[in-house]
Amino acid sequence: MSTFLFRIGRWSFAHRRIVLAIWLLVAVVAIGAATASGGKTNDNFTIPGTESQRATNLLSERVPELSGGQTQLVFAAEGDGRIVDTRQRDAIETSIQNLKAVPQVAVATDPFHGGAVSPDGTIGLGSVQYSVQPGSVDASTLEDVKKAVEPAQAAGVHVAYSGSVFPGWNAAPSETPEIVGVIVALIILLITFGSLIAAGMPIITAILGILITIMSVTALAAVVDVATASTTVAIMLGLSCGIDYGLFVLYRHRNHVLRGMDPQDSAALSVGTAGGAVVFAALTVIIALCGLSVVGIPFLAVMGLSAAGAVLVAMLIALTLLPAMLGFAGPHIVRFPGRPRRLHARLERTAHTAATAPEEHRGARWGAFIVRHRVPVLFLGVLLLGLLALPATHMRLGLPSGSSQPTSNTQRQAYDLITEGFGVGANGPLLIVADHVTDKSQTDQLVAALGTLPDVAAVQPLTMANDVSVIQVTPGSGPNDEATTSLVHRIRGDRAAIEGDTGAAILVGGNTASNIDVSAKLSSALPVFLIVVVGLAFLLLTFAFRTFLVPLKSVLGFLLSILAAFGAQVAVFQWGWGQHLFNIEPAETVSFLPIIMLAIIFGLSSDYEVFVVSRIKEDYTRTGEARAAVVRGMSHSARVVTAAALIMFSIFVAFMFTSDATIKAIGFSFAIGVLLDAFVVRLTLVPAVMAIAGGRIWSHPRWFRRLPDPDIEGKRLEHAHGS
Structure with missing residues (x-):
């Protein structure tokens, strides 16, 4: 493989104008496809195989007016007023009439005809039912909804929104995180x-890769439902991996040039050596992300495939476009343009020392320290990660509700007002969809049976049409409380008793039940996902390093770092330890976060494993000195892995400064996972274990000799070129 990559690097360097033109053409085609297709991301989620999805499907077939998106409007009187007062009531009813005329609105109900007014007359609940799914509600429709309620606001009534879709629910994400991360x-x-040209090159190529990926995903969104979060995750990974992969190849190239190698030979050799590590690292990430498809939840599968596409593009750019850019830079890749000032000169001296005398660098001193104190370092590192992992034993999964939003958010205001006026359970009512109902007496019998269940605050029949009766059950507990989950399971478990002799067949649906089903399905899929992804990656790393012990060590180290990251996420976002620092509200762990973290952190941890261990193996193959190889390998890899991990960390942290609670949780979890895995596991525990094991860690069965050697560290290539 190293010889093949060497040829790619040399050809790209020599034909740099053609390579650049090809990638620019790919970008233009992607932009054109996205523009022509008119694709847009949406949040039309389906959860195949769950009862809540079957309930949704039944409503779509028989009672379509209740199957689309819904906006819940909370009317709250300001000051000492009440919404039942004549002026406020007339204004609210006028607003409801305005809402009925809004395009895509199927039904609009006011608080006064459904008994949805609080006992003190200060808060009322209205609703808007759309004829289409949440992701298909036009932005102009939501703007018209805001205009429609202006009469109520003019009469001194505060209006807050919640539901599956509402004004401002899907606001365009800010580009600030990406800009901060790039800076x-x-x-x-x-x-x-120590060079502006070298520093800018991986960033320029990574941005081009992100542009191609996002435009391609947008074009795909014209024919497939693509979740809004998919583009965010793709940007996170595409930007971070794109910069990191370029960094690994460029770092090797600059070291060669600083030692006096011809730039074209250096670029080809760098792609042939560091490029091999990039290929195996990227394949591991891609395998982990594609593994999200085994979960059986379409939006997660699309999210994983979109992110995998971003990583694939980043890998291809690092192997082709980057050496072409190196051809344009030539010998200037090691120079700072203009007359260097004192800081610039110092940076250049540091970079030159790292290239020509790595044994004098901090990486070598750190490696020597670890080898000398390998046993206590291993013990303290495992103890630290174990302590950080303790909060993970209290992880509770759920999907974000209004309670997880900041108090300035309209969804949070609606949640608090509903809780104040009607009880916390009114924020997450259940929909009981009963089939084969032809008489009102059947509905009355079902309502009576449901009302006897514990933790049921209210039961109200909503509609009956086409042999289907829809009943709303308001729990006594909140949407993400364990008591509500128990109520859903109780209704399903006592289905026969509730149906009695009515002849009806009931299904439990609605947003709350759907969220519970998603969490349950994700929890049950975790073991299968972990086995599939870790198993495939184990085989890939075994093939790359030709030993069982190195990939086994990699997997065990990953488990330690991911458990510690889970623990930190629980402490900050579930227990609220960083509530004021990060402007968050304590809430359950987002149910799909653990499985996404497993995929992405495992892939990224394998990146650093490959880059650290390949340099150690390269030295061990040449010298046969196991512990000395650890020190020398660390001297070559510590600086570049540190830079790569800090770049990943900074990009992920930047996404914490958004207003979306889910994106904040994803950004923090990725950032802490990368930080712990890179610095505690790969740059500390891995060399400690390798120093303890010595040469035994490279032992393998004799039959391994029959397998092809991918030469990931490029030893044959460097030997052939006298490097």
Whole structure:
């Protein structure tokens, strides 16, 4: 493989104008496809195989007016007023009439005809039912909804929104996180390379890769439902992996050039050596992300495939476009343009020392320290990760509700007002969809049976049409409370007793039941997902390093870092330890976060494993000195892995400064996972274990000799070129 990559790097360097033109053409085609298709991301989620999805399907067939998106409007009197007062009531009813005329609105109900007014007359609940799914509600429709309620607001009534879709629910994400992440990455690369040209090159290529990926995903959204979060995750990974992969190849290239190698030979050799590590690292990430398809939840599968596409593009750019850019830069890749100032000169000296005398660098001193104190280092590192993992034993899964939003958010305001006026359970009512109902007496019997169940605050029949009766059950507990989950399971478990002799067949649906079903399905899929992804990656790493012990060590280290990351996420977002620092509200762990973290952190941890261990193996193959190889391998890899991990960390942290609670949780979890895995596991525990094991860690069965050697560290290539 190294010879093949060497040829790709040399050809790309020599034909740099053709390579650049091809990638620019790909970007233009992707932009054109996205523009022509008119694709848009949406949040039309389906959860195949769950009871809540069957309830939704039945409503779509028989009672379509209740199967679309819904906006819940909370009317609250300001000051000492009440919404039942004549002026406020007339204004609210006028607003409801306005809502009925809004396009895509099927039904609009006011608080006064459904008994949805609080006992003190200060808060009322209205609703808007749309004729289409939440993701298909037009932005103009939501703007018309805001205009329709202006009479109520003019009469001194505060209006807050919640539901599956509402004004401002899907606001365009801010580009601030990406900009901040790129700026921090540029600073880190400047410190690493001491050259503005070298620092800017991985960022430019990564941005081009992100542009191609996002435009391709947008075009795909014209024919497939693509969740809004998919683009965010794709940007996170595409940007971070794109910069990191470029960094690994460029770092090797600059070291060669600083030692006097011809730039074209250096670029080809760098792609042939560091490029091999990039290929195996990227394949591991891609396998982990594609593994999300085994969960059986379409939006997660699309999210994983979108992110995998971003990583694939980043890998291809690092192997082709980057060496082409190196051809344009030539010998200037090691120079700072203009007359260097004192800081610039210092950065250049540091980079030159790292290239020509790595044994004098901090990485070598850190490696020597670990080898000398390998046993206590291993013990303390495992103890630290174990302590951080303790909160993970209290993880509770759920999907975000209004309670997880900041108090300035309209969804949070609606949640608090509903809780104040009607009880916390009114924020997450259940929909009981009863089939084969032809008489009102059947509905009355079902209502009576449901009303006897514990933790039921209210039962109200909503409609009956086409042999289907829809009944709303308001729990006495909140949407994410365990008591509500128990109520859903109780209704399903006592289905026969509730149906009695009515002849009806009931299904439990609605947003709350759907969220419970999603969490349950994700929890049950975790073991299968872990076995499939870790198993495939184990085989890939075994093939790459030709030993069982290295991939086994990699997997065990990943388990330690991911459990510690889970624990930190629970402490900050579930227990609220960082509530004021990060402007968050304590809430359950987002149910799909653990499985996404398993996929992405495992893939990224394998990146650093490959880059650290491949340099150690490269030295061990040449010298046969196991512990000395650990020190020398660390001297070559610590600086670049540190820079790569800090870039990943800074990009992920930047996404914590958004207003979306889910994106904040994803950004924090990825950031802490990368930080722990790179610095505690890969740069500390891995060399400690390898120093303890010595040469035994590279032992393998004799039959391994029959397998092809991918030469991931490029030893044959470097030997052939006298490097």
